[in-house]
Amino acid sequence: MSTGVALCPPSTNEDELGQLRHAFDRSFAQPAIQPAQTMVRLISIEVAGRPFAIEANQIAGLAKVKRIVPLPSRIPEFHGIAGIRGGVVPVFNLAALLEIESRGNPQWLALAKSETAMALAFETLTGQVEVGASDIYPEEVEGRTAFVRMLVRIGAQVRPLLDIFRIAQEIHRKAGLSDSAGSKS
Numbered sequence: 001m002s003t004g005v006a007l008c009p010p011s012t013n014e015d016e017l018g019q020l021r022h023a024f025d026r027s028f029a030q031p032a033i034q035p036a037q038t039m040v041r042l043i044s045i046e047v048a049g050r051p052f053a054i055e056a057n058q059i060a061g062l063a064k065v066k067r068i069v070p071l072p073s074r075i076p077e078f079h080g081i082a083g084i085r086g087g088v089v090p091v092f093n094l095a096a097l098l099e100i101e102s103r104g105n106p107q108w109l110a111l112a113k114s115e116t117a118m119a120l121a122f123e124t125l126t127g128q129v130e131v132g133a134s135d136i137y138p139e140e141v142e143g144r145t146a147f148v149r150m151l152v153r154i155g156a157q158v159r160p161l162l163d164i165f166r167i168a169q170e171i172h173r174k175a176g177l178s179d180s181a182g183s184k185s
Contacts, residue, residue, distance in 0.1 A: 038133040046124035048100040058164035060111040114168040
């Protein structure tokens with residue numbers, strides 16, 4: 001006994017199947033899609049005429065030096081204090097911290113992200129750039145400062161990448177403040 005239901009072949013024709021097979025095969029011939037590279041924003045600077053870079057996420061901002069009032073301190077790298085964003089901030093000479101002979105007066109301040117406000121004075125701001133994370137690699141040259149752990153390729157130039165958190169920790173250590181001074185937030 002028949003139920004009256006007729007089985008019909010699928011409506012897909014041979015031409016459509018051929019196109020699907022071709023697209024499937026072609027997908028294996030194409031290079032795999034690489035995930036987007038993580039980009040890192042850097043500030044390029046010069047300290048005593050030498051090129052360096054700073055990760056933008058390690059500083060709270062940059063300010064042009066207006067006036068640094070010198071004060072005595074037991075910390076030789078202490079440069080004085082400056083009024084920044086409505087507050088008084090201790091300023092430390094970045095060249096002295098890096099043990100480089102300074103070449104003139106600092107023109108810029110990098111405000112370190114730290115539990116205690118502080119600024120690092122340097123001579124020249126050369127720009128801001130984004131590089132791929134693969135352009136940052138471990139530093140392998142002997143005789144570099146403890147504040148440089150990585151190098152970064154910016155175009156054709158390789159620059160030491162300063163560790164601002166480590167610099168802030170060293171300043172806190174010299175000042176006799178707590179060891180947890182460097183904030184990585």
